[in-house]
Amino acid sequence: MRISIKGGTEEQKLHAKQFCKFFAKKFFKDELSKLISVKIDHNPYNDNDLADCVWTDEETPPKKFHIQLFLPEEISLVNYLRTIAHEMVHIKQFAKGELRQLPSTNNEICKWHGARYEWEMHYWDRPWEIEAHGREKGLVIDYGKAHNMGTSLQSLF
Numbered sequence: 001m002r003i004s005i006k007g008g009t010e011e012q013k014l015h016a017k018q019f020c021k022f023f024a025k026k027f028f029k030d031e032l033s034k035l036i037s038v039k040i041d042h043n044p045y046n047d048n049d050l051a052d053c054v055w056t057d058e059e060t061p062p063k064k065f066h067i068q069l070f071l072p073e074e075i076s077l078v079n080y081l082r083t084i085a086h087e088m089v090h091i092k093q094f095a096k097g098e099l100r101q102l103p104s105t106n107n108e109i110c111k112w113h114g115a116r117y118e119w120e121m122h123y124w125d126r127p128w129e130i131e132a133h134g135r136e137k138g139l140v141i142d143y144g145k146a147h148n149m150g151t152s153l154q155s156l157f
Protein backbone atom coordinates (compact mmCIF):
# COMPACT_ATOMS: atom_id res chain seq x y z
CA MET A 1 0.00 0.00 0.00
CA ARG A 2 1.28 3.45 -0.89
CA ILE A 3 0.65 6.03 1.79
CA SER A 4 1.26 9.75 1.53
CA ILE A 5 0.56 12.15 4.34
CA LYS A 6 0.28 15.92 4.36
CA GLY A 7 0.36 17.91 7.59
CA GLY A 8 -0.04 16.56 11.11
CA THR A 9 2.60 16.24 13.82
CA GLU A 10 5.60 13.94 13.46
CA GLU A 11 3.98 11.54 15.93
CA GLN A 12 0.70 11.50 13.99
CA LYS A 13 2.48 10.92 10.68
CA LEU A 14 4.54 8.07 12.08
CA HIS A 15 1.54 6.32 13.59
CA ALA A 16 -0.79 6.97 10.66
CA LYS A 17 1.71 5.34 8.32
CA GLN A 18 2.40 2.44 10.65
CA PHE A 19 -1.28 1.94 11.31
CA CYS A 20 -2.13 1.81 7.59
CA LYS A 21 0.53 -0.86 7.07
CA PHE A 22 -0.80 -2.85 10.01
CA PHE A 23 -4.30 -2.50 8.60
CA ALA A 24 -3.29 -3.55 5.08
CA LYS A 25 -1.59 -6.67 6.39
CA LYS A 26 -4.71 -7.65 8.30
CA PHE A 27 -7.30 -7.04 5.57
CA PHE A 28 -5.68 -7.11 2.14
CA LYS A 29 -3.88 -9.83 0.27
CA ASP A 30 -0.46 -8.72 -0.97
CA GLU A 31 -1.61 -8.43 -4.59
CA LEU A 32 -4.45 -6.09 -3.67
CA SER A 33 -2.39 -4.18 -1.14
CA LYS A 34 0.21 -3.34 -3.78
CA LEU A 35 -2.46 -1.66 -5.91
CA ILE A 36 -3.94 0.56 -3.21
CA SER A 37 -2.82 4.08 -2.48
CA VAL A 38 -4.02 6.28 0.34
CA LYS A 39 -3.48 10.00 0.68
CA ILE A 40 -4.09 11.52 4.09
CA ASP A 41 -4.50 15.30 4.51
CA HIS A 42 -4.60 17.10 7.85
CA ASN A 43 -6.90 20.12 7.63
CA PRO A 44 -7.99 22.74 10.17
CA TYR A 45 -10.53 21.58 12.73
CA ASN A 46 -14.17 21.43 11.66
CA ASP A 47 -16.70 20.20 14.18
CA ASN A 48 -19.29 19.24 11.54
CA ASP A 49 -17.14 16.68 9.89
CA LEU A 50 -14.06 15.29 11.63
CA ALA A 51 -13.01 13.07 8.75
CA ASP A 52 -14.08 11.73 5.44
CA CYS A 53 -12.86 9.37 2.81
CA VAL A 54 -13.46 9.26 -0.93
CA TRP A 55 -11.99 7.36 -3.83
CA THR A 56 -10.38 9.34 -6.61
CA ASP A 57 -9.95 6.85 -9.46
CA GLU A 58 -12.34 5.32 -11.95
CA GLU A 59 -11.59 1.69 -11.24
CA THR A 60 -14.18 -0.76 -9.99
CA PRO A 61 -13.57 -1.43 -7.17
CA PRO A 62 -11.55 1.76 -6.61
CA LYS A 63 -7.87 1.66 -5.60
CA LYS A 64 -6.96 5.29 -4.91
CA PHE A 65 -8.29 6.91 -1.77
CA HIS A 66 -8.17 10.27 -0.11
CA ILE A 67 -8.76 10.69 3.61
CA GLN A 68 -9.37 14.21 4.83
CA LEU A 69 -9.00 14.90 8.54
CA PHE A 70 -10.46 17.95 10.29
CA LEU A 71 -9.39 17.11 13.83
CA PRO A 72 -8.72 19.42 16.78
CA GLU A 73 -5.00 20.05 17.24
CA GLU A 74 -5.01 18.75 20.81
CA ILE A 75 -6.55 15.37 19.90
CA SER A 76 -5.08 12.40 21.81
CA LEU A 77 -3.14 9.74 19.93
CA VAL A 78 -5.83 7.16 20.71
CA ASN A 79 -8.62 9.29 19.27
CA TYR A 80 -6.45 10.21 16.32
CA LEU A 81 -5.82 6.54 15.55
CA ARG A 82 -9.48 5.73 16.06
CA THR A 83 -10.34 8.21 13.33
CA ILE A 84 -7.77 6.72 10.96
CA ALA A 85 -9.03 3.22 11.79
CA HIS A 86 -12.61 4.25 11.01
CA GLU A 87 -11.71 5.68 7.62
CA MET A 88 -9.50 2.71 6.78
CA VAL A 89 -12.45 0.38 7.39
CA HIS A 90 -14.34 2.37 4.75
CA ILE A 91 -11.37 1.98 2.40
CA LYS A 92 -11.51 -1.78 2.96
CA GLN A 93 -15.25 -1.77 2.20
CA PHE A 94 -14.72 0.08 -1.06
CA ALA A 95 -11.50 -1.63 -2.19
CA LYS A 96 -12.90 -5.11 -1.65
CA GLY A 97 -16.20 -4.24 -3.30
CA GLU A 98 -18.17 -4.84 -0.11
CA LEU A 99 -19.73 -1.40 -0.52
CA ARG A 100 -20.46 -0.20 -4.03
CA GLN A 101 -22.18 2.77 -5.51
CA LEU A 102 -24.82 2.03 -8.15
CA PRO A 103 -24.44 4.73 -10.83
CA SER A 104 -27.61 3.51 -12.57
CA THR A 105 -29.62 4.78 -9.59
CA ASN A 106 -28.14 8.26 -9.75
CA ASN A 107 -25.95 7.12 -6.88
CA GLU A 108 -28.92 7.14 -4.53
CA ILE A 109 -28.63 3.43 -3.92
CA CYS A 110 -25.59 1.44 -2.91
CA LYS A 111 -24.90 -2.23 -2.54
CA TRP A 112 -23.56 -3.56 0.72
CA HIS A 113 -22.53 -7.22 0.47
CA GLY A 114 -25.04 -7.57 -2.35
CA ALA A 115 -28.01 -5.93 -0.62
CA ARG A 116 -29.43 -2.59 -1.70
CA TYR A 117 -29.50 0.36 0.68
CA GLU A 118 -30.11 4.07 0.34
CA TRP A 119 -26.85 6.00 0.70
CA GLU A 120 -28.59 8.66 2.71
CA MET A 121 -30.32 6.35 5.15
CA HIS A 122 -30.07 7.25 8.84
CA TYR A 123 -26.37 7.45 9.67
CA TRP A 124 -26.41 5.13 12.67
CA ASP A 125 -28.37 2.46 10.79
CA ARG A 126 -25.93 2.27 7.88
CA PRO A 127 -24.32 -1.18 8.03
CA TRP A 128 -21.01 0.21 6.73
CA GLU A 129 -20.94 2.76 9.56
CA ILE A 130 -21.87 0.10 12.10
CA GLU A 131 -18.85 -1.89 10.96
CA ALA A 132 -16.54 1.14 10.95
CA HIS A 133 -17.62 2.31 14.41
CA GLY A 134 -17.60 -1.24 15.74
CA ARG A 135 -14.04 -1.92 14.62
CA GLU A 136 -12.35 1.35 15.63
CA LYS A 137 -11.50 0.45 19.19
CA GLY A 138 -10.35 -3.13 18.61
CA LEU A 139 -8.11 -2.09 15.74
CA VAL A 140 -6.40 0.57 17.82
CA ILE A 141 -5.89 -1.86 20.71
CA ASP A 142 -4.47 -4.53 18.39
CA TYR A 143 -2.26 -1.98 16.67
CA GLY A 144 -0.95 -0.85 20.05
CA LYS A 145 -0.18 -4.42 21.05
CA ALA A 146 1.62 -5.11 17.79
CA HIS A 147 3.83 -2.07 18.42
CA ASN A 148 4.47 -2.61 22.12
CA MET A 149 2.11 0.16 23.12
CA GLY A 150 -0.64 -2.24 24.20
CA THR A 151 -1.25 -1.25 27.76
CA SER A 152 -0.59 2.41 27.17
CA LEU A 153 -3.19 2.64 24.41
CA GLN A 154 -5.73 0.29 25.96
CA SER A 155 -5.76 2.15 29.25
CA LEU A 156 -6.79 5.32 27.45
CA PHE A 157 -10.16 4.01 26.31
Ligand SMILES: [Zn+2]
Residues within 6 Å of the ligand: 086, 090, 128, 129, 132
Ligand atom coordinates in the same frame (compact mmCIF):
# COMPACT_ATOMS: atom_id res chain seq x y z
ZN1 LIG B 1 -17.88 6.37 8.62
